[in-house]
Amino acid sequence: MTANPYHKMRSADAVVPSGCPVDHNFSPYNSDYLQDPYGPLQKFRETAPVFYAEQLGYLVLTRMQDVAEVFKRSDVFSSENVQDPVLPICQAARDVLDVPDYNPVAVMSNCQAPDHTRIRKYTLAGFSARRMSLLQPYVRQRSELLIDQMLTTSNPAEFVTAIGHPLPGETIFRLIGFAEDDDTKLKKWTTNRLAFTWGKTSQDQQVDIAEKMLAYWRHCVDFVAHRMANPADDFTSELLAVHKDTPDALGYREIQSIVYGLSFAGHEIVTNFLSNGLVCLLAHGDQWRQLCLDPGLIKNTLEEVLRLNSPQTSWRRIALQDTEIAGIKIPAGTQIFMSLASANHDEEIFQDSEKFDIHRKNARAHISFGRGAHFCIGNRLALLEGQIAFETLVEKVPSLQLVPDQEFDFFPNFTFRGPKELWLQWSNK
Numbered sequence: 001m002t003a004n005p006y007h008k009m010r011s012a013d014a015v016v017p018s019g020c021p022v023d024h025n026f027s028p029y030n031s032d033y034l035q036d037p038y039g040p041l042q043k044f045r046e047t048a049p050v051f052y053a054e055q056l057g058y059l060v061l062t063r064m065q066d067v068a069e070v071f072k073r074s075d076v077f078s079s080e081n082v083q084d085p086v087l088p089i090c091q092a093a094r095d096v097l098d099v100p101d102y103n104p105v106a107v108m109s110n111c112q113a114p115d116h117t118r119i120r121k122y123t124l125a126g127f128s129a130r131r132m133s134l135l136q137p138y139v140r141q142r143s144e145l146l147i148d149q150m151l152t153t154s155n156p157a158e159f160v161t162a163i164g165h166p167l168p169g170e171t172i173f174r175l176i177g178f179a180e181d182d183d184t185k186l187k188k189w190t191t192n193r194l195a196f197t198w199g200k201t202s203q204d205q206q207v208d209i210a211e212k213m214l215a216y217w218r219h220c221v222d223f224v225a226h227r228m229a230n231p232a233d234d235f236t237s238e239l240l241a242v243h244k245d246t247p248d249a250l251g252y253r254e255i256q257s258i259v260y261g262l263s264f265a266g267h268e269i270v271t272n273f274l275s276n277g278l279v280c281l282l283a284h285g286d287q288w289r290q291l292c293l294d295p296g297l298i299k300n301t302l303e304e305v306l307r308l309n310s311p312q313t314s315w316r317r318i319a320l321q322d323t324e325i326a327g328i329k330i331p332a333g334t335q336i337f338m339s340l341a342s343a344n345h346d347e348e349i350f351q352d353s354e355k356f357d358i359h360r361k362n363a364r365a366h367i368s369f370g371r372g373a374h375f376c377i378g379n380r381l382a383l384l385e386g387q388i389a390f391e392t393l394v395e396k397v398p399s400l401q402l403v404p405d406q407e408f409d410f411f412p413n414f415t416f417r418g419p420k421e422l423w424l425q426w427s428n429k
């Protein structure tokens with residue numbers, strides 16, 4: 001796997017910038033931080049907004065202006081490290097992927113200009129307004145069905161299993177063009193993939209996930225070959241049409257890799273987005289009731305959820321040359337941990353930044369989808385899924401509540417955040 005360009009294993013040689021505070025304890029894997037990252041991050045914003053986290057070997061940025069600057073200076077701060085496993089992957093799991101036919105290439109988040117610019121033009125087209133409107137009836141139909149099933153199966157019910165996990169997976173599979181009959185095995189293969197790169201997993205889990213990744217990759221390879229011969233009205237066929245027309249514009253292996261990467265990028269993060277949204281809203285029952293009376297508020301509510309309780313709390317970059325950020329000189333090779341969670345709570349940008357407010361005027365100023373060259377291409381899709389899921393919930397079950405006194409558990413993770421389970425109850429009247 002060392003040689004695979006998709007998941008590089010970076011050496012642990014940390015480059016320590018001089019002249020900035022060093023923190024010996026900060027780690028997103030700490031149990032206190034997993035429960036509540038926002039308290040510690042607020043303290044850092046006040047006392048040491050840029051610091052070197054010794055345990056991680058990363059320079060940590062906590063203010064919006066610094067995070068936004070790094071995103072924008074993509075010529076100096078490269079995203080080539082964003083898919084590298086944070087913690088070492090065991091040899092047995094590497095061996096699973098160390099087979100000649102596991103050969104995806106970097107095409108999107110960890111790919112650099114000029115290849116990234118060339119490829120992104122075509123992937124962006126796949127998320128066009130037309131394709132989103134084609135997907136809309138499917139997302140609505142599945143939301144209604146899954147919510148009805150949840151309401152008739154048991155009360156209380158666990159949201160992540162009932163809706164949060166299946167809905168985003170099925171949505172991406174339809175966008176790509178996979179057959180519905182394959183959903184069960186696709187879901188099995190694509191679950192827990194975030195844990196492989198950003199999680200703290202046991203060796204057995206790593207082997208299990210690697211085996212599923214290989215099975216999923218092979219499925220993508222077969223599927224792209226099938227679509228090459230049998231085009232349909234889907235995202236994959238659109239990419240293949242470009243390839244058939246101008247093979248140099250978009251390579252065949254690149255299309256296989258885009259298809260493979262999409263479920264990675266847009267599956268579990270949306271699960272966490274939906275769950276985090278419900279946690280915010282149901283913990284503030286007055287605002288949930290306002291939404292039930294006026295679903296027109298959902299659009300801004302989704303932005304406020306992304307700001308206050310983002311499913312993605314951090315992202316990474318690496319400095320390609322000696323440079324400076326926030327007045328601190330940093331050498332080439334410095335790895336950067338951009339705290340999106342902290343930037344989204346920056347008091348300089350957001351008044352009463354710790355408060356959940358679905359009417360917040362500048363909620364959209366959050367940075368949860370990134371900025372600049374790699375700005376999330378799935379943002380419209382994520383918002384579409386959130387819009388429809390919440391519209392359906394407020395219509396069908398306005399009496400929805402959190403099961404009282406439940407404690408949320410979060411899987412140990414460097415970057416993504418959402419409850420493992422979310423128990424809901426409602427009145428059966």
Ligand code: HEM
Pocket residue numbers: 071079108109110120172262265266267269270273311312315367368369370371372373374375376377378379381382
């Ligand atoms: C609420 C849900 C989501 C959040 C918070 C989110 C967040 C992000 C962030 C922070 C980036 C990195 C930007 C950068 O490196 O500058 C990103 C990139 C990306 N996202 Fe999302 N994302 C979400 C949903 C989705 C969905 C649903 C899809 C696809 C189905 C998707 C596909 C991608 C892709 C392909 C990239 C790489 C874009 C590029 O490198 O040009 N995301 N996303």
